[in-house]
Amino acid sequence: MLHPNSLYHDFLQPAEIEFLKKTAVFCQKEIVPFAADWEEKEELPRALFTAAGKAGLMGMLAPKAVGGQQLSILCFCLAIEEIARHCGAFAMNMAAHNALCVGHPLGYASDELKQKIFPSVLNGDWMVAWALTEPNAGSDTGGVETTATLLPDGTWELNGHKLYITMGNHSDRMIVMAITGRDEKGKKEFSAFWINSAHTEKVRKVKTAGVRASNTSEFYLKQVKGELVGQRGKGQHAALACLDSGRLGIAAMAIGLGRAAVEIAKQRMLSRRQFGKRIAEFQALQFMLADCEVELRAAEALLLQPCVMHARGQKFTLEGSFAKLYASEAASRACNRSLQICGGWGYTRDTFVERMWRDARLCEIGEGSSEVQRLIISRTLLKAAEETYGLADPAARK
Ligand SMILES: Cc1cc2nc3c(=O)[nH]c(=O)nc-3n(C[C@H](O)[C@H](O)[C@H](O)COP(=O)(O)OP(=O)(O)OC[C@H]3O[C@@H](n4cnc5c(N)ncnc54)[C@H](O)[C@@H]3O)c2cc1C
Numbered sequence: 068m069l070h071p072n073s074l075y076h077d078f079l080q081p082a083e084i085e086f087l088k089k090t091a092v093f094c095q096k097e098i099v100p101f102a103a104d105w106e107e108k109e110e111l112p113r114a115l116f117t118a119a120g121k122a123g124l125m126g127m128l129a130p131k132a133v134g135g136q137q138l139s140i141l142c143f144c145l146a147i148e149e150i151a152r153h154c155g156a157f158a159m160n161m162a163a164h165n166a167l168c169v170g171h172p173l174g175y176a177s178d179e180l181k182q183k184i185f186p187s188v189l190n191g192d193w194m195v196a197w198a199l200t201e202p203n204a205g206s207d208t209g210g211v212e213t214t215a216t217l218l219p220d221g222t223w224e225l226n227g228h229k230l231y232i233t234m235g236n237h238s239d240r241m242i243v244m245a246i247t248g249r250d251e252k253g254k255k256e257f258s259a260f261w262i263n264s265a266h267t268e269k270v271r272k273v274k275t276a277g278v279r280a281s282n283t284s285e286f287y288l289k290q291v292k293g294e295l296v297g298q299r300g301k302g303q304h305a306a307l308a309c310l311d312s313g314r315l316g317i318a319a320m321a322i323g324l325g326r327a328a329v330e331i332a333k334q335r336m337l338s339r340r341q342f343g344k345r346i347a348e349f350q351a352l353q354f355m356l357a358d359c360e361v362e363l364r365a366a367e368a369l370l371l372q373p374c375v376m377h378a379r380g381q382k383f384t385l386e387g388s389f390a391k392l393y394a395s396e397a398a399s400r401a402c403n404r405s406l407q408i409c410g411g412w413g414y415t416r417d418t419f420v421e422r423m424w425r426d427a428r429l430c431e432i433g434e435g436s437s438e439v440q441r442l443i444i445s446r447t448l449l450k451a452a453e454e455t456y457g458l459a460d461p462a463a464r465k
Pocket of ligand 1: 102230283438439
């Protein structure tokens with residue numbers, strides 16, 4: 068829930084504040100009673116996605132004209148943060164669904180394809196996955212080896228191997244990044260395709276440290292028919308643009324997890340007694356709490372800027388990297404400190420801190436690792452400095 072003093076109030080419409088209140092009610096009713104069981108079973112029920120569709124959570128960023136909620140990206144982030152407080156796995160699913168699985172066709176698909184796939188994608192009837200990563204293509208998306216071949220009858224056929232795809236094997240439809248050829252310099256041409264997931268060959272649910280209830284999938288594509296999403300050759304550009312928004316969702320997920328862990332730690336500090344006093348009286352723990360709060364507030368502040376830039380229609384890649392990098396690492400530290408404050412109890416599965424600690428760790432890796440964010444930031448800063456000081460490397464011009 069929004070703190071009454073939160074700066075965010077100034078950037079949200081009344082309808083968005085109402086949406087966030089409804090999301091909090093949704094979490095209490097549909098997630099809180101069941102999250103521990105989903106974690107134990109390592110599965111999210113399909114009915115949850117249907118309920119999320121009815122609550123508008125599957126189409127947060129899509130315009131009303133196609134059946135979406137038309138919310139700002141800030142409101143989307145705050146909804147993800149709220150969900151993450153209760154279930155990191157579902158928060159990750161909702162973040163990826165809205166920013167990537169809906170964001171990609173929304174920004175790049177033909178009107179014809181949009182009409183065909185919306186509203187099933189937005190109302191929870193279809194679960195959609197977004198598949199870029201492969202055994203040889205992680206941080207380096209240039210390693211993609213999946214191919215899409217244009218057949219004489221004008222249809223596309225995909226062949227390849229995808230790995231670590233969120234809900235890949237539970238999805239109904241999927242957006243798949245594939246290579247459609249090479250340019251005159253031999254550079255790979257990337258394109259995105261819409262496929263029916265029933266035609267993939269499922270390999271396994273990959274067992275993960277955190278977000279266990281999410282189905283992290285491995286599968287093959289063998290002669291799978293696909294439909295182009297956007298222009299041929301523009302797939303990598305579109306994927307990277309969608310990841311800009313996706314990273315804000317991951318930052319929000321991290322903040323939600325960090326906040327939830329700190330709430331448990333505060334309650335433990337006030338209820339646990341050692342050496343004849345509440346552990347809240349130990350300065351070592353007080354300082355850990357203070358550091359958590361300062362860092363989470365800094366993460367919230369860093370998240371606001373790219374959200375405002377998105378609303379203004381400005382490019383926010385750099386600011387999104389600041390937010391994602393800082394929020395994910397701050398959340399990991401907050402969860403780690405919260406676990407420490409809770410002692411042995413924190414390490415057990417009698418509480419949720421250890422789950423949040425494992426879930427938050429994903430935020431430092433998924434949708435561009437911390438190192439990739441540092442690369443984006445440093446490269447952008449140095450490029451701007453080259454231009455400012457006229458110090459471009461002459462060798463690079465050759
Ligand atoms: C739970 C989960 C869900 C996921 N969901 C999806 C999904 O839905 N769709 C999808 O397409 N992908 C998904 N992924 C994949 C995810 O995006 C990648 O794992 C991530 O981008 C990192 O790639 P990698 O795992 O191949 O690591 P690698 O690229 O192999 O990196 C290994 C290490 O090297 C570092 N590194 C790499 N390059 C550099 C460099 N140039 N300089 C410095 N350090 C570098 C990395 O930061 C990392 O520390 C998911 C992953 C997980 C774990």
